[in-house]
Amino acid sequence: MAEERPDGAFRGYDPRGWFCEMFGHDGEGLAHTRPVRERLDRLGLEALRQRARDAEIELYDQGITFTVYSDRNAIDRILPFDVIPRVIGPSDWDLIERGVIQRVRALNLFLADVYGPQRTLAEGVVPAELVLSNANFRPAMRGMLPPAGTWIHVDGTDLVRGADGRFRVLEDNARTPSGVSYVVENRHLIQRSFSDVMRDLPIRPVSDYGRRLHEALCEVAPPGVLDPKVVLLSPGVFNSAYFEHVFLAREMGVPLVEGRDLLVEDDRVWMRTVAGPVAVDVVYRRIDDDFLDPTCFRPDSLLGVPGIVEAWRRGRVTLANAVGTGVCDDKAVYAYLPRLIRFLLAEEPILDNVETWICREPQALAHTLDHLSEMVVKPVGASGGYGICIGPRASRAELEACRAALLADPANYIAQPMVALSVSPTLTEAGLEPRHVDLRPYAVTGKSTWVLPGGLTRVALQKGSLVVNSSQGGGSKDTWVLAEEVA
Amino acid sequence: MTALLARWAECVFWLARYVERVENLARILEVQETFARDSRGRHDWGMVLAINADTGRFLARGTPPTAESVLRFYVIDRDNPTSIWSALHAARENARALRPLISTEMWIQLNVFHNRIAALGPADVVEERVARLCAMIKEGCDTHAGITAGTFYRDEAACFYQLGAAIECADQTTRLLDAKLLGMPQGGDGDPGGAADAAYWTALLRSAAGYQAFRRRHPRGMVAEQVAAFLISDPCFPRSVACNIGIVAEQLERLRRHYGLRQAAAALERVEAIEDTLEVRKVRALMATGGMHRFNDHLQASLIDLTRLLGRSFFGHPPSGADAA
Numbered sequence: 001m002a003e004e005r006p007d008g009a010f011r012g013y014d015p016r017g018w019f020c021e022m023f024g025h026d027g028e029g030l031a032h033t034r035p036v037r038e039r040l041d042r043l044g045l046e047a048l049r050q051r052a053r054d055a056e057i058e059l060y061d062q063g064i065t066f067t068v069y070s071d072r073n074a075i076d077r078i079l080p081f082d083v084i085p086r087v088i089g090p091s092d093w094d095l096i097e098r099g100v101i102q103r104v105r106a107l108n109l110f111l112a113d114v115y116g117p118q119r120t121l122a123e124g125v126v127p128a129e130l131v132l133s134n135a136n137f138r139p140a141m142r143g144m145l146p147p148a149g150t151w152i153h154v155d156g157t158d159l160v161r162g163a164d165g166r167f168r169v170l171e172d173n174a175r176t177p178s179g180v181s182y183v184v185e186n187r188h189l190i191q192r193s194f195s196d197v198m199r200d201l202p203i204r205p206v207s208d209y210g211r212r213l214h215e216a217l218c219e220v221a222p223p224g225v226l227d228p229k230v231v232l233l234s235p236g237v238f239n240s241a242y243f244e245h246v247f248l249a250r251e252m253g254v255p256l257v258e259g260r261d262l263l264v265e266d267d268r269v270w271m272r273t274v275a276g277p278v279a280v281d282v283v284y285r286r287i288d289d290d291f292l293d294p295t296c297f298r299p300d301s302l303l304g305v306p307g308i309v310e311a312w313r314r315g316r317v318t319l320a321n322a323v324g325t326g327v328c329d330d331k332a333v334y335a336y337l338p339r340l341i342r343f344l345l346a347e348e349p350i351l352d353n354v355e356t357w358i359c360r361e362p363q364a365l366a367h368t369l370d371h372l373s374e375m376v377v378k379p380v381g382a383s384g385g386y387g388i389c390i391g392p393r394a395s396r397a398e399l400e401a402c403r404a405a406l407l408a409d410p411a412n413y414i415a416q417p418m419v420a421l422s423v424s425p426t427l428t429e430a431g432l433e434p435r436h437v438d439l440r441p442y443a444v445t446g447k448s449t450w451v452l453p454g455g456l457t458r459v460a461l462q463k464g465s466l467v468v469n470s471s472q473g474g475g476s477k478d479t480w481v482l483a484e485e486v487a
Numbered sequence: 488m489t490a491l492l493a494r495w496a497e498c499v500f501w502l503a504r505y506v507e508r509v510e511n512l513a514r515i516l517e518v519q520e521t522f523a524r525d526s527r528g529r530h531d532w533g534m535v536l537a538i539n540a541d542t543g544r545f546l547a548r549g550t551p552p553t554a555e556s557v558l559r560f561y562v563i564d565r566d567n568p569t570s571i572w573s574a575l576h577a578a579r580e581n582a583r584a585l586r587p588l589i590s591t592e593m594w595i596q597l598n599v600f601h602n603r604i605a606a607l608g609p610a611d612v613v614e615e616r617v618a619r620l621c622a623m624i625k626e627g628c629d630t631h632a633g634i635t636a637g638t639f640y641r642d643e644a645a646c647f648y649q650l651g652a653a654i655e656c657a658d659q660t661t662r663l664l665d666a667k668l669l670g671m672p673q674g675g676d677g678d679p680g681g682a683a684d685a686a687y688w689t690a691l692l693r694s695a696a697g698y699q700a701f702r703r704r705h706p707r708g709m710v711a712e713q714v715a716a717f718l719i720s721d722p723c724f725p726r727s728v729a730c731n732i733g734i735v736a737e738q739l740e741r742l743r744r745h746y747g748l749r750q751a752a753a754a755l756e757r758v759e760a761i762e763d764t765l766e767v768r769k770v771r772a773l774m775a776t777g778g779m780h781r782f783n784d785h786l787q788a789s790l791i792d793l794t795r796l797l798g799r800s801f802f803g804h805p806p807s808g809a810d811a812a
Contacts, residue, residue, distance in 0.1 A: 062591075063583070063598045229490075237583050249587040255492055256587045272493045274643065274801040275748055 008041035009048055013425055015434045019165045021086050021424040032089035035486055039197045040084065048427055051193045052083045058192075064185050064243055079182060080475030082426045085190065085197075086437060086457040087480045096167060096441055097451045099351030100157050102341065104443045107174055107328050109344045111151040114327060115141045125343045126336045127360065130380075134333075136326030138289065140296070144313060146322050147220040148447045153284070153320035154213070155443040156180075156456075160354065161422035168354045170419070170438065172337070174329040175321060176286050179456040179476075180442045181247035184209055186478040187454070202483040204453035209442070210251020213284070216446030217252075220318050221281045228281040230254045231271060233262070235287050235303045245286055252284075259287070264307030269317045282318045283308070289323055332358075332380035335414050354419055360411035368415040369406060372399055375415045377406065392418050421466050424477065426459055436460045438468050439479065453481040495588055496647045497802035498581040502589075503651030505578035506597075509571050510628035511659040512539075512561060517621035518694035520554075520614065532557040538666035539569055554614040562612045562620070563604075571624060575601050590638035593631070600627040643746045646738040650797065653738070657731035658790050660695060661783040664718050667691050668780050685709040692717075695726045712774040720767045728786065729765045732758060735793075742801075750800035754793060761789050 005011065015023055022037055024030045029037060040048070059065070059078040088096075113120050114131055115138075121128040131137055156177030158170045187206050191198065214230060221228035234245035236258045249256035255271065262280065263270050270277035285292060291301040296309040312319045327333065335356045341349045357364035357375075368375055377389040389402040406413055423434035441455035457477040458468035468474040519535050532552045536542040541560075550556045564570045579601040586594050604624070611620065639645055667687060688709050692698040701717050701724075721727040736758045743751035764782070773779045798804035 060602075061599050062595055063586075237580065242583070246586040255490070255495075257492065258494070261492055261494055271490070272803050274491045274493050274496045274647075274742075275746070278490045 005041055007044055009043060009045050009432055010037065010041045010425065011431075013432045013434070015423055018420060018434055018436075019161060019163050019422040020434060021161075021422055021437065023425075025165065030087075030089070032482055032486055033087045035201060036085065036087050036197060036480070043197070045427075045431055048083060052081075052427055055081060055083055055189050055193055058189060059185075062185075064181075080461055080473075081186060081189065082435075082459055082461070082475050082477045083190070083194070084425050084427055084432065085194075085478045085480045086424045086439075087482065088439075090482055090484055092167070093453065093481045095350065096159065096439075097453075099167075099169075099349070100155075100441050100443050100451050101449045102345065102347065102350050103157060103169065103172065103337070104152060104155050104445055104449050106337065106341045106344050107155070107172065107325075108149060108151050108445070110328055110333075110340050111322070111325060112145075112149055113344070115144055115324060120340065120343060123343075125339055126333060130332050130336075131327060134327050134330055136289070136324070136330060138324035138327075140309075141313075141322075141324040144322070144324075147222065147318055150220055150445050150447075151322040151325050152328075153216060153220065153322075153445050154180075155445070156440045157351075157443065159351070159439045159441065160419050161439075162354075163420040165422070166352070167439070168352050168419070169334075169337075170354055171331075172329040172334060173440075174325045175288065177440070177442065178241045178244055178286075179440060179458075180209060180452065181244035182476050183442070183452065183454050183456050183479065184251075185247070186476060190478045198480075201480070201486065204481045204483050206452055206454040209444075209452050210248060210253075212450055212452075213248065213444050214252040214254065216444045216450070217282045217284055217318070217320055219446030220320070222315055222318055225281045229271075229279060230282040230284065231257045231262075231280050233257055233259070233283050233285040233287055233305070235259075235291070239286075241286065248284070254284075259303045259305050262305045262308070264305060264311050267307075267311045267314045267316045269305070269308055269311050280317065282320065284320045289326060292319075292323065330380065331378055331414060335380075354416050357415040359406060359413040359415060364415070365406065365410045368413075369403060372403060374417060376418055377402055377413055377415045379412050380414055390418070419466075421460075424457070424459060426461065426477075428461075428463075433463070435463075436466050436468065437477065454479045491643050491647075493801060493803040495585060495644065497798070498584045499588070499644050500647045500651035500797070500802075502578055502581040502585065503648045504655040505574045505581065506628055506631050507652050507655035507659070508574045509578065510625060511656075511663075512569075512571055512574070513621045513624035513628070514694045514696065515539075515663070516558065516561060517618060517625075518690050520617040520621075534666060535561065538662055540662070541567075541569055554617075555612075558612045558614070558617060559609060563607050563609070572604055572607075575604050588644055590634070590640075592634050592638050596627075596630055596634050600631070603627075643742060643748075646742050646746075647801070649734055649738045653731040653734040654790055654794060656726055657728045657735075658787060660718055660726050660728050660731075661786045663691060663695060664715060665780060665783040668783075684711075688714045697724055697726060700724050712771045715774050715779060716767045716770045719770045720765050729762070732761055732765065736762065748801070754796050754800060757789070757793050757796060761786070761793075 015027060019025055022030065022033045056078065059081060065078050110120060120126050121131060152174045154177060156173035158173065159167045160170045161167050184206050217230050218228045230252065231254055232245055232249045234242065234256055245256055257271060261272050263272065263277065269280040269283065271280050287303055290298050291303045293304045293306060293309040294301045295306045309323055311317045312323065334353065335358045338349045338353055341347060357368050359365045359368055368377065373391045375391045379387045389398060391399065394402065421436040421438065424437045425432040426435035437457050437459045439455050439457050442452045444450050457479045458474050459477055460466055460468045461475050462473045465473065515535055515538055519532065532554055533542065535557055536545050536552060545552060545560060560567050560570065562571050565572055567573060579597050582589060582594055582597045635648065639648065688711065689698060692701050692714060695718065701714065704717060704721065705713050717724060718727055720729045722729055724730055736755065739751045739755045739758060742748045743755065773782050799806055
C-alpha cells in the first residue's frame with residue numbers, strides 16, 4: 001500500500017484479493033483515485049465517523065427516507081449511506097456511457113420491432129415464444145409508434161465489475177427504474193460534509209438530472225404541442241419510493257399527481273385543479289403497467305387512471321416509459337441482447353453481458369450441467385428472483401434439485417458464472433473494510449440519449465455479502481465521475 | 488389561469504389548520520397549568536376537556552381527569568384524534584403529500600418537529616414539565632409560521648394556506664370563549680364579576696396570547712362583555728374571530744380577482760354574512776341577554792359550512808346531496 005501513515009484511515013485496509021475500486025487489482029492504488037485516497041487517509045477514522053453520523057442525522061431530518069407503514073405508525077427508514085465515495089476515471093466512464101447509449105438504442109429498436117414488424121422474431125434472433133408468451137408482452141400495443149421512437153425514456157443499467165476490473169451488464173431496468181434521487185441527494189450530502197476532500201477535483205455534476213429529464217419529456221410530447229404540460233404520476237405517499245417522486249417532481253418543477261387527480265375525457269388526459277380540468281400532455285408515470293389503467297390491465301387497480309392507455313394509443317398523451325417495455329428487460333431477453341445489438345445496430349456490444357448460458361440451447365445446457373457447482377442458475381419466468389440456485393453455496397441436494405429442474409424444462413433457465421463483484425472501501429465498526437458494490441447509471445432519452453455522469457453505487461454492507469439490494473442490508477455511496485485524469 | 492391541483496389546495500388548507508390546532512392546544516394546556524386554578528388552588532383539568540368538547544369521550548375511558556391523564560390524552564395519545572401528536576402527524580402527512588409544492592425548509596422543520604413530539608414518552612408529559620413542553624411546541628408552531636411566511640411561494644396555494652389557518656383560528660377562539668361560558672355556573676364560585684371570575688377571564692385571554700393586547704384596548708377592568716367583544720370583534724387582535732374572518736374574505740377576494748376563480752364569489756357571500764354578525768354592539772347585546780353560547784354554536788356551524796363550500800368549490804368534492812354516491 002502506498003500510504004503508510006500510522007494514523008491514516010486506510011491503515012490495515014486489505015481488499016483480500018478482490019478488485020478494489022480504490023486500489024485496483026494489487027492494492028497499489030489506482031492512479032485516478034490518488035488525491036481522494038490521500039485526503040481521506042489524512043482525515044483519519046474518527047473524523048470520517050463523525051461526518052458519517054452527521055450525514056445520517058441530516059438524511060433523517062430531511063426525510064430522505066423510504067417509509068414503512070404499519071397499523072398506525074409510519075416508520076421512516078433512511079437508505080444506509082456510506083460516506084466513502086466510489087471514484088470512476090474518465091476512460092472507464094467513456095466506455096460506460098457509450099455502452100449504455102448503445103444498449104438503450106438497441107432496446108428501443110427491439111421494442112419497436114416487437115410491437116411492429118417482428119423481424120427479430122421471424123429471423124430467429126430471439127425465440128418468438130420467449131417474447132410472445134412473456135407476461136410483460138402487451139399484444140394490444142402492436143402498431144404503436146411513440147414519438148421519436150422512444151419507448152424507454154428512463155433506463156437503469158445494472159453494471160458489475162469482475163475480478164478483471166471490466167464492467168459488465170447484469171440487468172436492464174426498462175420499466176420504472178428507481179434510485180436516481182439518491183444519486184443527487186448523496187452528492188448534496190457529500191458536498192456539505194466533504195468539501196475539503198472534493199476541492200479542485202474535476203468531479204462531474206449530477207444536479208441537473210431533473211432539468212434534463214424535463215427537457216427529454218418535452219421533446220417527446222404529442223406532435224403539435226408547443227408548451228407541453230408534464231406531470232409525474234405516483235402511486236402516492238404510501239409508496240416506498242415516494243420520496244423519489246417528490247424529488248423528481250420538485251426538480252422538474254411539475255405537479256406530482258396521483259391517479260385520482262387525473263381523468264380522461266375525449267381521449268385527452270386532464271388534471272383536476274382548483275380551476276377545473278387542465279390538459280396534460282406528458283405523464284412520467286411511476287406506476288407499473290399492471291396498475292396504470294383499470295380498463296386495460298388490472299381492473300381492481302385504484303392507483304391508475306381509467307382510459308389513459310387508450311389516450312396514449314391515440315397519440316393524445318405521451319406515457320414515459322411507454323407501456324409494454326417490460327418485455328425487453330426480462331432475464332431471458334437479456335441473454336439475447338448482444339445478438340440483438342449485432343442484428344439491429346450492426347455493431348459489436350460495447351459493454352458485454354455477464355457471460356450467460358441460455359439453457360434452451362443444447363450446448364449451453366450441457367455446459368451448465370457440467371459446471372453446476374460453479375454457476376448461478378436463474379429461472380427466466382415472470383417471477384424473477386424466485387428459484388435462483390447459487391452453485392458455490394448450494395448443498396448437494398439443492399444442486400441435484402437444480403439439475404432435475406434444468407433437465408425437465410431447460411428453456412426456463414439461464415446460467416451465469418458467479419461474478420466476483422468488485423469491492424470499495426466502506427466505513428464499518430472495524431474501520432475501512434472492503435464491501436462489494438455494483439453501479440446503476442441512468443439514461444434519459446427524448447430524441448437522443450443522455451447518461452447521468454454518476455449513477456447509483458449500491459454497496460452490500462454485510463461482510464462477505466454480494467447482495468446490494470436495499471431490502472437486504474444494502475446501502476449506497478456517492479459516485480464520482482472524473483471529467484479528466486488527475487495527476 | 489391557475490393550475491393548482493385541487494388535492495394540493497385541500498392538503499395545504501388542512502396543513503395550516505392542523506398546525507394552528509397544535510398551537511392552540513399547547514396554549515390551552517400551558518395556561519391551564521400556570522393560571523387556571525379554582526379558589527382552593529386546584530387545577531380543574533376538566534375545563535380543557537370542555538373546551539375541546541372531549542369530556543364525554545375522555546370519561547368513557549374510565550380514567551379521572553387528573554393533570555397526568557389529561558396531559559397524556561392531549562399530548563402523546565395516538566388513539567386520541569384531538570391530541571397534539573395526532574394533529575401534528577396529520578399536519579406532517581399533509582406536508583408529505585405537498586413536498587413538491589412547499590419549500591424544503593417548511594418540510595424539514597415539520598418533519599423534525601414531528602419526530603421530536605413522536606419521541607416523547609409518558610415520563611416527558613408530567614405536570615412539572617408542562618410549561619417547558621408547551622413552550623417547545625408553541626415555538627415549533629411559531630417557527631413553522633415564520634418559515635412559511637419567509638419561504639412559501641405566495642401564489643394561490645398560499646391563499647388556501649391562509650384560509651385554513653384563519654378558519655381554524657376563528658373556530659378555536661369561539662371554543663375558548665364557549666368553554667368559559669359553559670364553565671361559569673359550576674367553574675367559578677357563584678360570583679360572576681368577582682375575583683375568581685376575573686382570574687378565569689385573565690387565564691382565558693392569556694391562552695389566546697391576548698392578555699397584553701386586551702390591556703392595550705382596555706387598560707382597566709375585566710368585564711365579561713368586554714372580553715367577549717374583544718375575542719369576537721376586535722379588528723386588530725390576531726386571534727379574534729373578526730380579524731380572521733377578515734383574512735378569509737381577503738384571501739377569497741384574491742382567489743376571485745387575481746386568479747380568476749369565480750367560485751370564490753359564493754364563499755365570499757357567506758363570509759360577508761358572518762362578518763355582519765360580528766359587530767361589537769351585537770356581541771355585547773348577546774352577552775347581556777345570555778345568547779353568547781348559541782351564537783358561538785352558530786359561528787362554528789357557519790365555519791363548518793364554509794369549509795364544506797370550499798370543498799365543493801375548489802377541492803373537487805361532490806355537490807351537496809351527492810356525498811353518498
